[in-house]
Amino acid sequence: MLNQLQDIAAAVAQRHEPRIERGHRKTDRLAAGAKPSEVVNRSVRQLHQDLPVELEALNQRIEDSRDRLAKNERLAREATLKAERLADNAAKSDAARKTAEIYRRRAEAARADLEAAEVALADTQAKVAAARAALAETEAGRARSCTAVGSARGGGSSACVPSHDLDHAGGMGCRAERRDRGPMGSDAGRHSSPAARS
Incomplete structure (x- = not known):
């Protein structure tokens, strides 16, 4: 499915810019003698x-x-x-x-x-x-x-946990940000004390 989408995108792009070429499939590159380390991205x-x-x-x-x-x-x-x-x-x-x-x-x-x-x-x-x-x-x-x-929250750099490994991928934000947002990503309950919530 993705291959077909890439073929269509390349065909459309070539109409506007003839220098654009569709890349070669991994299986084709391997069959042509490429080493697996040159084809597989890690x-x-x-x-x-x-x-x-x-x-x-x-x-x-x-x-x-x-x-x-x-x-x-x-x-x-x-x-x-x-x-x-x-x-x-x-x-x-x-x-x-x-x-x-x-x-x-x-x-x-x-x-x-x-x-x-x-x-x-x-x-x-x-x-x-x-x-x-x-x-x-x-x-x-x-x-x-x-x-x-x-800084935007006025909290300095302590808003993130140092080991938040890949939390920013996909726009998820770091754990500290998600924890501070409260339910459903709202900032409603952020840093509020029990007295302030009642």
């Missing part, structure tokens, strides 16, 4: 939950790749030295050279995996920084909103 809250786990996994992958790289380079050196020591025995020397080559290929694969993991780590760290900046901006906007609401 909220700041989801990023704060997911990215530390992803960072830890990438750090573990980097550590494992470094260990594999060091191990295979060491084994390749040992096999090369063994091949040199066995130079008088052609069959054993060839076997040691082949073993050394296998370890060199494994070391190269570990090096490539290490480089890919380091690039992914840098990308994820950039995402973390962007998510933190977005969160800081959101919190600053909430603080400004709460300060403005409190």
Whole structure:
């Protein structure tokens, strides 16, 4: 249903501005080879939950790749030295050279995996920084909103509860505002004492 509405809106908009194009559907982008992380949008809250786990996994992958790289380079050196020591025995020397080559290929694969993991780590760290900046901006906007609401009521910035996480989304106002409004959102009973209500 929403796809059809977007198609109609794009067709109407293109009549007035031909440069406007309808975006590609997520399924089409995935079929064209896009990574799921490029298609699926995550909220700041989801990023704060997911990215530390992803960072830890990438750090573990980097550590494992470094260990594999060091191990295979060491084994390749040992096999090369063994091949040199066995130079008088052609069959054993060839076997040691082949073993050394296998370890060199494994070391190269570990090096490539290490480089890919380091690039992914840098990308994820950039995402973390962007998510933190977005969160800081959101919190600053909430603080400004709460300060403005409190100032309008003459109450300073104390009108909002510091942990009012997403209460301003959708125009709901913070908890303190809703609590102060009384039934059905009216300000009738706000801050009144029992004597004043009777």
